[in-house]
Amino acid sequence: MRKVSVFLFGLALLLAFQVGSVFASSKLDNAIEPLIGTDYKYGGTTPKGFDCSGFTGYVFDQLGIDLPRTSRDLYGWEKSSKISDDELRAGDLVFFNTSGSGVSHVGIYIGKNKFAHAASKGVTITSLDDKYYAKRYLGARRFLSDDTYEKIATEIEAEAVAKQ
16 A cells, blocks of 8 residues: 555656646746746847747756757757657747748747747747747757756755755
């Protein structure tokens, strides 16, 4: 019985981290949250102003992960893997064709069918069901290996326990 309880508890934790949540105190959330509202700046890569891939790169840099600079390069990067929509978890990147000529926009999936991104209104959170983005959605790619994701999730859990 104890093994079943431990298994179920472990499964519940795994699912909680797999699903992710909007600003539920994870390292990813802590990197994104203070940037909400930052102005859009074409070519911007700092909190003084971001474009979409500059924002994405900055957030991942806060997690110790280097990424290619442009949305097009991110989409084709051999170190990432294409995933289906039902596999989305916080930290996956979502891509859009906003220019009519292929990949031109990227955001960071944060859970609950939402993504954080830098757009003309600045850094914001948008639903994948938003009419504008839903029509232009190209797909998602995973940049965090399972080991890296688990390490970040473990650090999140350890921090939460330490705060109690």
